[in-house]
Structures are given as structure tokens and as C-alpha cells.
Amino acid sequence: MVKDLLYLGVDVGSVSTNLVLIDKWGDVKEALYLRTQGRPLETIQRGLAKLAERYDDHQIGGVGTTGSARTLASVVLGADVVKNEITAHAVAASRLVPGVRTILEIGGQDSKLILLKDGVVSDFSMNTVCAAGTGSFLDQQAARLQISIEEFGELAVKANHAVRIAGRCSVFAESDMIHKQQMGHSLEDIVAGLCEALVRNFLNNLGKGKKLEAPIVFQGGVAANVGMRQAFEKALGHEIFIPEHHKVMGAVGSALLAQETVNRAGGLTQFKGFSMSEEKIAANSWECGDCPNLCEVIEIQEAGQLLARWGDRCGKWENALAVARSEAASEAQLQTAGQ
Template structure:
């Protein structure tokens, strides 16, 4: 039996799972939509991974990251739960030890990580607005009647991207509508949108950060060729996009799970697991905390959200 390690990255839009072996080779991976239900999507993900995984392997460690990391960490009894910034940096550094800048645009957040000599020196995350993230792109794609996957190809066709006021998603959308009604071709609008994502990212997240090559671009949006093109154009540097760029967070957390293994063996059998959450509001004081109780097979494992520690 050989050892392997599972990393799960549960983002707002997509859920990513990766299984690596002792040499950090990817033996199985999957990428599915979260669809607002992290518990179910992880169950689905594990089913897919189980089929892909060779019978010779046993899972020696599980790590979770992404916005639902705590919940899924409880569900899978993960041996490590880490934030996505660390996971992305670790994942990237395993494959690209010399990297200096990581640009990452995900579903609901975008980040920049600066690295020097293999350690993170600084990072930033978008604070307030969704302009410049993947969910804005996907909602606009839906509105224009195009698959997000084809977005990049459309953008590459354009020779004259329109200018879009992209400070804020709402204003950007009204500007987009206006440009479409005036009669600009679809390609130019899409290209303008891709460019606005880049500009927004650099003005918002990348503000005050020194972007030094080599640069790698990750997250779901890195699959969009249009955005990559405009990053190259505006930064005037070469941008590396790994074929596994969308899985980098999951790879990173799998590497961390390997480092923190505790000798336990885990199973991927989660189909029959009953994992429930119950939400209620505590009216004990005027804080009115929103509480969440988490049950694993009808057994209370944790409760979150209490300010005073009553629960």
C-alpha cells in the first residue's frame, strides 16, 4: 500500500479536490461547481475521486481550505484546516520554487501574494467590492448568453476593447448595458470586461505592492485567456499560467496535510454520512448572535457564532 494525501479547496463557486502521493505527484483531481451547497458538493467530489483513485493507495492525511474550510474540515475530520492564502503559496512553491509574485483571482475574492526566497513577505486581499473577481465575470457571461469557458476566446477576437467604468460591479454593469445598447460588438464588450477586471485588480488589490517577475496567475479566472492577455499587456511581463492553476489551493493544502500527517488513515466513504447544520438566533442579549450548530451523524460536534461563549 502506498500513501497519499487529499486536499480539498471549497470555494464560493467551485470545489476542487486533489490527491497527491509522497513525491507531490497528482494522482487524482476533480473540479466541480459548489452550487451553494458545500456539503453536497464535497460528497460528490469524494465519489469522483474514489473512482479515479488506484486501489493501491491509502489516504494518510486530509486538508481543507477555501471559504468553507472549517465546515468541511469538521465533516472530513481533516488533520489540517488552513486559509487559502497560505495554501496557494505553499502549492505554488512546491512546483515553482523561484516564484516572486502570485496573482490569484477566484470566485468571490482576489489576492496578491509576494514571495521572496521561498517565504511570503506580503499579501493583500480584496476588501470591499466584487469588481475584479470571477463571480462578476460569470454573472456577466450569463447575461450575455455565453458560457464562461468561452469568454476568453471571444475576448481574443477583439481588436478594440471598449472602456468600461469598472470601479464597482453595479456601475460596470450599467456601463456594459449602455455599451451594448449603443451597438458595440460583443467581442469588444467582452474584451473590455476582461481588461476592466485586470485594471480593477491592479488598482484595488495590487495597490502599493511591487510586482516582481517571475509572476504566476492562478484561480479560476486564470483559465480565461482574455484576462491573461491583458495582464501581460498591462504589466509588460510574462505571466505563467500552470495547467493546474485552478487546483493550486487544493494542492497546497494536500502538501500541508502531508507535512502534518499524524498516522491516521482516512476513508473517502462519505455517502452515508449524515452531516447537518442548524441555524438559530440567540436572544439572550441584544447582540442577537446568529448561531450555527453542526451535527455529524446526529452528534453535536461544534457550534459557531457565539460572541459570549455561551454556546
């Protein structure tokens, strides 16, 4: 009997790399949450190797990638669909929490606010260059206070009253926290105050002028933090839902999108197979000095063969690869015709 096909979703973000497998009903069968640690290629391969222990190639019906390294991941895996994080998160949330109107998503280095209407995105916003209020900042502060990030949220819930902390900028927030510590406030109150400051910052930056309607879903790595959830509930006056797979929702969304794309395209996946976890894949980059733009060109090689190039504003390095490819293809065609 043919086993039911599974769909692989991969979300490569700044802090974590998540891989999920969903079945054709959209249920999550497997979810991996790995720290990217600045090595996206290796982390993807590590995740693939883990999945390869239990699954084989022909079980995979489609692959989708998302996250800031979505292009990189798609080249390595052979993705059927490459989608931005906003669409991926929205697709996942509206499938897992039908009727959702507002999605709060806080990841490692970015935060997003997505509003939906009738199951489709109607508006969204994303934080700009500033990382205040994202997961990395919480990580950093937890480390400074010498408490684990898991404990952080628990502490906040125990607070008597949250201290007011300036959350406008992570640097100022930190000096404000130190000041409050010196004044003699308890750790719980300070941690709770920090959560409230981050929520305030999130709502001011991303929610300005927008109407946040219930049901509200909170996802992303930071959603595990009960202190943050509590602060959001306090600020918004609504119950906040945290989906079971809140940490990997981007990956779930891209798996759902992969299923949709493959079905629409006639059922064949581009997946290169789990063997990619063992391939020697190298990325290198150089600064092109042909014009004053000094673009940083990135090149991905698999076993000495060039897979992809990007980063050039003018597109000449990218095009050079495409030309080389089409020439090779026509040559191969000629040869087969000759035979």
C-alpha cells in the same frame, strides 16, 4: 507491497469545491472541480464518493482543508490541517513554479495578490467586501451576453481594440457595458474591455503601492480565461504563467500542508474515511437571543450526534460542547478504570 500514501486536499470556496490527491512527491494524481452551488456539505460528500470509487481509506496519509468553508470541511473529513486560502495558494504555487515572486489569484468571490520572496510570502492583499473583478461577476456578465464563460475569453482575444469600461464597481460596469453596446461597439471589443477593466480594478485595489515582480503566476478559476491572461500581460508587461492545475491550486496547497503536518506530527492522520460520503450529516443554525448581539450559531450533526458548533461571539455554545465532550471522555475513562 504497501502502496505509496496519498494526501487529500480540499478547498471549499463560494463557487467551487475542489478535491485533489497528491503523492508524496507532490504530483497531482487526481483533481476534482465541483460547483458548490450553495451546498458545501453535499458537495464535499459528492466529491468523496467519487474518490471512493478508486481509492480506499488506508491510501490516505493526510487531509488538509482550505477555503471559506474550511472549518466545516475539516469537521466532516477529520482534517490534519486547516489553513487559510492565502497560505495554501502560496505553498502550492511555490512548489509547482519554483522561484515564483507574484501570485495573482481570482476565484469565485474573492481575489488575492500574494508576493513571495525566497519561497516565503512577504506580503499579500485580498479584496474587501466588493466582488467587482471576481469570477462571479464574469459569470454573470457572460450569462447576460448569452455566451458561455469558456467562450468569453476567446472572444476577448479576437478584439481589435478594447473598449474602455468603468470597472470600479460591478453595477456601474454593467451599465457602462450596456451603454457601449448601444453605441454600436462590437461584442469582442466590449468583452476585451471588460477584461481590461477587471485587471485594472484588481491592480488598483490589491496592488496599490506594491511591486509586482516576475515570475508571475495566475491561478484560480478565472485563470482559464485567456482574455484575462492577455489583459494582465498587457498591464504588467511580463509573461504570465498559468499552472496546469490552476483551478485547484488551493486544494493542492492544502494537500501539501497536510503532508507537512502529518510528517511533523509523526505520521498518523485524523482522516475519518471515505465512508463519510454516506453519513447523514446535517447543519442547522439558530439565532441566539441571550444578548443583543444575536449571533447566528451553526451546528453540525453526524447521525444525530453533535460534531461541532461555531458562530457565537462569546463562545458559550462552543464551550458547552467542549465541556460535554470532556465530561463524556472522563466518564468513559472512569468506566474503563472500573472494569
